[in-house]
Amino acid sequence: MTMAGQQRTWLRKVRLYGMLIALLGIMMFPFYAMFSSTLKTESEIFSSPATLLPEDATIEAYLLVWSQTDVLLWIANSFLISIATVVLTLILAIPAAYSCARNDFIGKRTFLLSVLVVQMFAPVVLIVGLFDVITTFGLFNSYLAVIIPAAAFTLPFNVWMLYGYFKTIPVSLEESARIDGAEQWQILTKIVLPLTKPALVASVTYTFLYAWNRLLFVLTFLTDAGKYNVPRGVFSMVGALQTDWRMMLTASVIGIIPLLILFAFLEEYIVSGMTAGAVKE
Amino acid sequence: MGTVEEFADTTSESRLERGVEYLQQNSRTYLLIAPAAIFLLSVVGYPIIETFRLSLYESPADSSVETYVGIQHYVEIFSSDIFYQLLWQTGRWVVVGVAGKTLLGLLIAVHLKGDIKGRKFFRTAFLIPWGIPYAISAVVFRWIEHPQYGYINAVLLKLGIIDEGIGILGNPDIAWLGVIVADIWIGTPFMAIIFLAGLQSIPQELYEAAAIDGAERWHQFRYITLPQLKSVILIATLLSTIWTFVSFDTIWTMTRGGPINTTSTLVIWIYQVGLENGNLGRGAAFSVIGFFFLLAFAIVYLRVYTRGGEEL
Numbered sequence: 001m002t003m004a005g006q007q008r009t010w011l012r013k014v015r016l017y018g019m020l021i022a023l024l025g026i027m028m029f030p031f032y033a034m035f036s037s038t039l040k041t042e043s044e045i046f047s048s049p050a051t052l053l054p055e056d057a058t059i060e061a062y063l064l065v066w067s068q069t070d071v072l073l074w075i076a077n078s079f080l081i082s083i084a085t086v087v088l089t090l091i092l093a094i095p096a097a098y099s100c101a102r103n104d105f106i107g108k109r110t111f112l113l114s115v116l117v118v119q120m121f122a123p124v125v126l127i128v129g130l131f132d133v134i135t136t137f138g139l140f141n142s143y144l145a146v147i148i149p150a151a152a153f154t155l156p157f158n159v160w161m162l163y164g165y166f167k168t169i170p171v172s173l174e175e176s177a178r179i180d181g182a183e184q185w186q187i188l189t190k191i192v193l194p195l196t197k198p199a200l201v202a203s204v205t206y207t208f209l210y211a212w213n214r215l216l217f218v219l220t221f222l223t224d225a226g227k228y229n230v231p232r233g234v235f236s237m238v239g240a241l242q243t244d245w246r247m248m249l250t251a252s253v254i255g256i257i258p259l260l261i262l263f264a265f266l267e268e269y270i271v272s273g274m275t276a277g278a279v280k281e
Numbered sequence: 282m283g284t285v286e287e288f289a290d291t292t293s294e295s296r297l298e299r300g301v302e303y304l305q306q307n308s309r310t311y312l313l314i315a316p317a318a319i320f321l322l323s324v325v326g327y328p329i330i331e332t333f334r335l336s337l338y339e340s341p342a343d344s345s346v347e348t349y350v351g352i353q354h355y356v357e358i359f360s361s362d363i364f365y366q367l368l369w370q371t372g373r374w375v376v377v378g379v380a381g382k383t384l385l386g387l388l389i390a391v392h393l394k395g396d397i398k399g400r401k402f403f404r405t406a407f408l409i410p411w412g413i414p415y416a417i418s419a420v421v422f423r424w425i426e427h428p429q430y431g432y433i434n435a436v437l438l439k440l441g442i443i444d445e446g447i448g449i450l451g452n453p454d455i456a457w458l459g460v461i462v463a464d465i466w467i468g469t470p471f472m473a474i475i476f477l478a479g480l481q482s483i484p485q486e487l488y489e490a491a492a493i494d495g496a497e498r499w500h501q502f503r504y505i506t507l508p509q510l511k512s513v514i515l516i517a518t519l520l521s522t523i524w525t526f527v528s529f530d531t532i533w534t535m536t537r538g539g540p541i542n543t544t545s546t547l548v549i550w551i552y553q554v555g556l557e558n559g560n561l562g563r564g565a566a567f568s569v570i571g572f573f574f575l576l577a578f579a580i581v582y583l584r585v586y587t588r589g590g591e592e593l
Binding site for chain 1: 303307309310311313314316317318320321324325327328329330331332335342388389392393395397401403404405406407408409410412413414415416417418420421422423424425427429430431432434435438439446466469470471474475478523524526527529530533534548551552555556561564565568571572575578579582583586587
């Protein structure tokens with residue numbers, strides 16, 4: 001390569017990484033604003049104009065949030081709601097997806113397309129009707145009032161994700177197991193599901209995040225503060241007249257730590273889940 | 282086992298008999314689907330019907346008394362100024378929001394496409410805004426936009442653009458911009474990830490051939506990238522349109538639709554009227570109007586998704 005050519009490639013690299021870092025800076029700035037504010041002293045965080053770096057960093061706010069708010073309870077509730085939603089969704093989605101992948105039957109297309117339509121039926125548009133149903137069945141203020149709607153709105157993604165994946169598993173594998181005398185149940189749990197792991201992880205992560213992150217159902221169906229999840233807990237710290245910003249931002253940081261850990265480990269699966277359906281190979 | 286073809290051959294006299302037989306032959310298939318189908322019918326299907334019914338009643342949330350009022354809610358909605366204000370604000374919200382997410386997402390994806398060192402790190406970092414609770418993102422943006430202590434005002438003050446802090450979210454003229462910035466930030470990662478996957482599926486030879494022909498980078502983008510990415514962009518913007526249309530947590534946490542309803546949208550109004558004000562009937566009528574918008578989006582989406590009679 002000529003000197004000029006080398007220089008051009010080098011320049012292009014600088015431009016590319018420069019742009020990437022600039023974009024990353026924009027996208028990360030809110031996190032920076034959140035995190036740096038939690039390390040400031042009370043007098044510094046409420047000074048104008050805002051300082052970019054904490055002048056004398058302190059973890060005082062974390063100790064206060066730890067002792068004075070229910071942030072741990074919110075995290076525990078978020079776990080409970082998310083795990084229950086994942087279990088319920090999988091119990092419903094696995095048999096349905098498997099049945100659709102393995103059989104041809106009347107109503108299959110209708111079923112799969114209706115499921116897709118549900119995915120588009122955002123819960124907020126349904127919230128008045130749901131409220132009526134939840135109160136009629138006496139579920140108001142119970143965890144189920146949050147778990148059931150969350151499962152309904154994550155079910156479509158799960159069915160489609162698993163359906164698509166089950167189809168790629170050769171039937172011959174199952175047939176040979178059947179010849180060896182395996183029961184249908186064993187074939188599903190011992191052969192099919194282990195091979196479906198990527199789709200299962202993507203589905204579980206999607207459902208988990210959905211149930212963890214949504215404010216709407218908890219805001220509407222739970223008034224008992226002891227059952228709040230992370231978003232609802234943070235929301236409750238927004239005061240009508242005054243907000244203790246330092247405490248609220250600190251609780252937010254603590255509330256997203258479990259998610260950051262999840263991302264670090266499962267990023268590949270999250271990405272494959274997001275792109276399924278939108279990008280056809 | 283009975284097949285779809287066999288069933289279609291049936292003559293009309295014996296159709297019922299054959300139908301029962303078909304169900305019996307395929308009972309296992311249907312039994313596996315039944316739980317999911319019944320669950321969705323009761324948790325999504327039934328509330329839809331209930332919403333339509335409620336929209337014809339006067340039904341306060343704090344009492345069990347319902348009074349039939351016919352189409353009165355709809356008549357009042359269509360003759361109210363707020364409805365047309367909401368339509369305009371929802372349209373503005375969706376158009377600006379989706380455009381912002383698409384452009385920013387595309388910009389990120391294009392730069393992540395090549396042979397980047399630490400791509401996994403970048404991809405994970407760009408993903409995070411999408412994966413944390415919207416309510417938390419919303420309070421963080423409220424903080425950044427805070428009139429006295431926020432960063433935006435600090436920067437504007439330092440640059441001498443303003444003399445004293447402005448309350449972005451308290452100003453009816455610009456509050457919606459303060460909210461939509463947060464929504465764009467939340468929605469961008471999805472677009473970036475989808476576009477990145479789309480970009481990676483474009484055959485590299487196309488670019489090589491273009492490079493040999495001496496095509497400029499902008500021309501490569503215009504004549505290779507964009508056309509190849511067309512269907513991905515179509516599906517992603519369609520999904521983003523739906524999600525932006527129904528965005529609730531962000532707006533509700535930042536402004537609850539205020540000041541004087543200027544950041545409200547159709548779905549915020551459903552919640553405001555139906556659950557905050559406790560007027561279930563009126564809220565349901567607004568929901569029904571929302572259904573039709575979603576239905577329109579859904580039809581377009583299904584058309585695109587199942588284009589060309591492709592097998593499911």
